[in-house]
Every structure is written in structure tokens, then in C-alpha cells.
Amino acid sequence: xxxxxxxxxxxxxxxxxxVLKAWNVLARRQISTHLIEIESRPxxxxxxxxxxxxxxxxxxxxNFASKQEPLSLSLSAIGGLPNDNNVLFLxxxxxxxxxxxxxxxxxALKKEGIEITEDYRPDSWIPYCAVAQDVPKARIGEAFxxxxxxxxxxxxxxxxxxxxxxxxxxxxxxxxQLWRLLGPGFDSKDVTLSVxxxxxxxxxxxxxxxxxxxxxxx
Numbered sequence: 001x002x003x004x005x006x007x008x009x010x011x012x013x014x015x016x017x018x019v020l021k022a023w024n025v026l027a028r029r030q031i032s033t034h035l036i037e038i039e040s041r042p043x044x045x046x047x048x049x050x051x052x053x054x055x056x057x058x059x060x061x062x063n064f065a066s067k068q069e070p071l072s073l074s075l076s077a078i079g080g081l082p083n084d085n086n087v088l089f090l091x092x093x094x095x096x097x098x099x100x101x102x103x104x105x106x107x108a109l110k111k112e113g114i115e116i117t118e119d120y121r122p123d124s125w126i127p128y129c130a131v132a133q134d135v136p137k138a139r140i141g142e143a144f145x146x147x148x149x150x151x152x153x154x155x156x157x158x159x160x161x162x163x164x165x166x167x168x169x170x171x172x173x174x175x176x177q178l179w180r181l182l183g184p185g186f187d188s189k190d191v192t193l194s195v196x197x198x199x200x201x202x203x204x205x206x207x208x209x210x211x212x213x214x215x216x217x218x
Contacts, residue, residue: 015156
């Protein structure tokens, strides 16, 4: 498979840190380190395809983000995907606002002729935030026990949309653009953020064994 692109929903720093703590515990127990190794960030994937045109996606997502406000999220359940990657996740409560957000993005993509696979269509999309990948089958039960110790629900907001490029060999490679969700009346200069322009705060004190720390948007 060739390089692909995804549209992802990123969390506010407080919610992101709570999810990263789960990543860190699983890594310290040597259950799963994959998401840390590829320098991923906690997110919910709204769309992914290996056939998308990045410049076309950028225009669509920038316009869409300018009309959206921060989205309330409640990560309230744990689960796993029935595939070879042994992915474990935290699932958000499927609130009307979250489902409408995804449906509106779907409509915006479809209107511009973007091909959307069945997994990301509103009637079959499963929203989730991955917390572990490539978990050994013999340790899946242990991983669930770790996640059960989380004080769910984890509550916060989705503050940014991201256009991310991926490769099938190693997964997420990097973020192309980030857009703040500001709602009507936004200042256009505040919407698009180049990754190089982000102020990065490494908070190793909160995650002592997370090699990359926590990346927070200030």
C-alpha cells in the first residue's frame, strides 16, 4: 500500500495527558510501546485513505474547522478491535454532537468528490482513541486490567483537527497541518498552524518514563 493521509481529532492538553498516562503504564509494563515509538498523539481518526490528495484535503479541512467549535468528549469505555494489530482503545460516548461533527465532515469530503471507505462512513464509523497496539495475545487480559484501573470517564474537549500522513510500514509519520476549532467569527490567522510554529511543552515530570514527554499546544 502507498502512503496515505488521515484526518484526526486532537484533544485539549489535560485530556491528552490523561490518555498518555495510560500509554505510559502499558509501556512501563512492556505490554505495548508501539504508539510511543512512532511518536503518535492521542486522537480519534475521522477519515483515512491511501488515495487522498493532501492539498485538496487541506482546503476542505481548513474550511470545515473554521466553522466548528471545540467539541466536548467523554472517554467512557474500553474495548479492542478484532484484527491482527491487537489494538486496545478508549471509546468516547457517542454523543449527538460527536456524531454530527463526523457526519458534517463526511458531507464536506463527499461534496468535493473525496473517496470515503466504509469504515469512515457515518453508518459504520466506530470512534475510538487507541491506547495500545500490537499487544501480545497472552497479555491482552493484563492490558485490560490496567485500563480498568483508569478513573473513567476521562472528560475534556477536542480542540484541533489534524491532517496527518501515514505509511503502512510504521504507521503515523507526522502532522502536516493543525487547525484550531474556533467556531463562527474566527480570525483566519489563528486557524492554520504549521507544525514548526507550534510551541512544544515537554512535561516529563508528569510522565517520567515517556521518552517523548507530552506535547501540548499552548
